[in-house]
Amino acid sequence: MARIQQTPVSYIAIMVVLLFAPQAHADIYKYVDKYGRVYLTDRPSHTGYKRIVRTWKGWTLPSGKGYADSGNNRRLYAPAIAQAALRYRLPHALLHAVIKAESAYNPIAVSRAGAVGLMQLMPGTALRYGVSNRKDPIANLSGGSRYLRDLMGMFKNNLVLALAAYNAGENAVIRYGRKIPPYPETQTYVRRVLQYYKQYQLSMSG
Numbered sequence: 001m002a003r004i005q006q007t008p009v010s011y012i013a014i015m016v017v018l019l020f021a022p023q024a025h026a027d028i029y030k031y032v033d034k035y036g037r038v039y040l041t042d043r044p045s046h047t048g049y050k051r052i053v054r055t056w057k058g059w060t061l062p063s064g065k066g067y068a069d070s071g072n073n074r075r076l077y078a079p080a081i082a083q084a085a086l087r088y089r090l091p092h093a094l095l096h097a098v099i100k101a102e103s104a105y106n107p108i109a110v111s112r113a114g115a116v117g118l119m120q121l122m123p124g125t126a127l128r129y130g131v132s133n134r135k136d137p138i139a140n141l142s143g144g145s146r147y148l149r150d151l152m153g154m155f156k157n158n159l160v161l162a163l164a165a166y167n168a169g170e171n172a173v174i175r176y177g178r179k180i181p182p183y184p185e186t187q188t189y190v191r192r193v194l195q196y197y198k199q200y201q202l203s204m205s206g
Contacts, residue, residue: 073105077118080138084145090152093204094159095145097196098166101189102144107137119144163190 031039031049039049074096081099085092102120103109115122117140126134129143148166155161155178164180165173167189172181180187 073107074100077105077107077137077141080141084141088145088149090145090149091197091201093200094197095141095148096200097193098144098148098163099141100196100200101193107140108135116140117144119147121147160190160194163193 030051031044031046033039077099078096081095082092084090085095099105099118102115103118105118107118108116109118109120110116111120113122116126116134118137119140121129121131121134121140121143123134125147126132126140126143129146131139131143134140134143148162151162151165151170152159154170155165155173160180161173161178164186168181168183168186172183172186173179176182180190
């Protein structure tokens with residue numbers, strides 16, 4: 001693999017370099033010096049570096065079928081997802097689970113309902129969070145992460161309700177007494193994300 005150089009970079013540069021670099025198959029480490037400059041590398045030269053992306057072991061779903069996303073987009077977007085998780089105080093295993101359920105890491109996915117991108121933003125949600133191009137993976141990831149963070153706050157860190165609201169809308173969850181709405185799609189969605197979340201947690205902790 002191509003080595004990630006230990007050079008100071010801005011937040012935007014981190015996103016661009018890591019997102020469009022050749023796929024990384026090693027852990028990625030970050031170091032912030034006393035001037036606030038950020039350094040990224042896959043070969044830390046001292047103990048001040050902290051790992052921000054772990055190389056994951058392969059994992060399988062309970063059915064025994066292996067999971068392989070199209071074009072290895074999971075690895076391609078892992079650094080950006082890790083940064084969004086840190087920025088918006090969300091477990092990055094959770095973000096991966098939502099993205100897997102929403103788009104299978106396809107940045108240009110479009111649903112029948114009109115949701116678009118990695119985190120399947122609807123037009124109203126994109127407008128609310130300032131996402132002008134829903135097919136821009138970084139903007140989509142930022143908007144979706146902020147929305148999920150806000151839903152966690154709205155429902156007092158109840159992950160099940162936050163996920164239900166992400167799928168069906170917060171008003172639907174409130175309308176049904178702050179419970180999962182009786183929509184088969186939403187109920188299946190919540191179960192699926194929680195299943196993926198558990199699998200990603202196991203993969204990332206090994």
